[in-house]
Amino acid sequence: MERVGFLGSNDSASEPNFDPTDPFPIQDCSKSHSAAVDQWLGISAENVERGLLQNRTYSAHSKLDRELWIGTPVQTFQTPYFELRQILETLQPQAGETIVDLGAGYGRLAHVVTRHFPGVFFKGYEFVRERCLEGQAAMARAGLKLAQLENVDVTTLDFSKESAKYYFLYDFGSRVDVETTMENMKRCLSQHSIVVVARGGRSRDVIDKKHLWLSYSVSPLHRAHYSIYRSQPESNEMT
Ligand SMILES: C[S@@+](CC[C@H](N)C(=O)[O-])C[C@H]1O[C@@H](n2cnc3c(N)ncnc32)[C@H](O)[C@@H]1O
Secondary structure, eight states: OOOOOOOSOGGGGGSTTOOTTSSSOSSOOOHHHHHHHHHHHTOOHHHHHHHHHTOHHHHHHHHTTOOOOTTSOHHHHSOOHHHHHHHHHHHOOOTTOEEEEESOTTTHHHHHHHHHSTTOEEEEEESOHHHHHHHHHHHHHHTOTTEEEEEOOGGGOOGGGOOOSEEEEESOSOHHHHHHHHHHHHHHHTTSOOEEEEESHHHHHHHHHHOGGGTSSSOOEEOSSEEEEESSOGGGOOO
16 A cells, blocks of 8 residues: 655644544544644645735636635635545545546645555646645655646546546536536536535535436435535446
């Protein structure tokens, strides 16, 4: 099993709940726990976010009905590590399978997947280049060989080229962007056996209202912050 090594300064050890021998525990943790994990991984998200506030390109995007979460606290617009672990333990992805994160932020999910589900591939797509670069650097330092993070606008993704079984989305964009992406996904993947994990109200609302193909065969599993949808049972998969 590929392990995330000890990467940062020892400061994160001052967070009482943080244990570097078990950095992504399954039990609920505080927001400061995720901050300690970021620090341990060497992800300087606060610094990057401060820089983004001055970036005129992104403020222009916000006016064009983009939702890039700039100006939102780091621990609010990202999923806590423990919750990512809980989601993965429910999914139980197998070696050789791929998980895609649509709007991956700093690529937190890659680290949890690698440590707890060896052999599973991770592909993250993130619109904000600076987040992507910071996430890529952390993934390189941790030696994550099966994970990649790309600077891509997911509304332009051609899902017919994706072969992933699992898709994770946490309210990555504006409602229009989420709707566009889900329509693209439906066009290319509705005949495949896929699992979609939607976190946040916007994503779930779009799926619940417009994407019955994701709850037609199997009832969704609803949790407080996320829901898990499946396109159709494996046995019905069409090639
Ligand atoms: C709410 S955050 C979730 C981050 C991560 N998935 C998590 O759960 O921790 C959504 C991310 O999606 C990104 N995003 C927004 N619109 C996007 C788009 N069209 N293509 C790719 N990423 C996008 C944002 O920049 C932000 O980093």
